[in-house]
Amino acid sequence: MPAYGFAHLRSRRNHPDIIEYLERIQRTLDPFAGHFVIHGPPTEVVEGSWPGSMVLIEFPGMAEAKAWYDSAAYQEILHLRTDHIEGDLLLIEGVGPNYDPRERAAKLRAQA
Template sequence: MSAYGFAHLRNRRHHPDILEYLERIQATLDPFHGRFVIHGPPTEVVEGSWPGSMVLIEFPDLAEARAWYESPAYQEILRLRSDHIEGDVVLVEGVGPDYDPGVRAAKLRAEAVRRRR
């Protein structure tokens, strides 16, 4: 099951460290089969507000995503970004091609009924 590293980045400040981070990050992703799906602006906000930009990196699974983030190679460059850009980063497992939100709703509804008993 694919997994994703998602970052919501705010208050970006251009700094030479950011350029170095960008130059080096792909080499940290390659051993874990990570690839950029989304990388920064522009963002079209259709509901609410969205301060900042987003990054989405796809991995084959959650174990690979965790291994990348915890890898010595990534940890070595992480401060190049985090010292200059405020943000939140999460790792999350995706859903498969057969995912049905109606099935999920039915499970949640049944769970709510069980809790009321």
């Protein structure tokens, strides 16, 4: 089952460290088969408000996502982003290709 690194980046400051981070991040993802699915603007907010931008990185599974985040290569560049961009990063497991939200609804209905 795929897993994702989801980042909500609320405040951004252009800084040479951010450019270096962008130049180096893909090399940290490659050993874990990670790739960008979404990387920042533009966005079209159709409900509510969304301050900032979004990044979504896909991995084959949660083990690879965690291993990437904990890797020495990523930890070495992490400060280049966190020193200049306020945000949150989540690692979250995706749903499989046969996911049916009606099954979740049935479980919730049974618990109610």
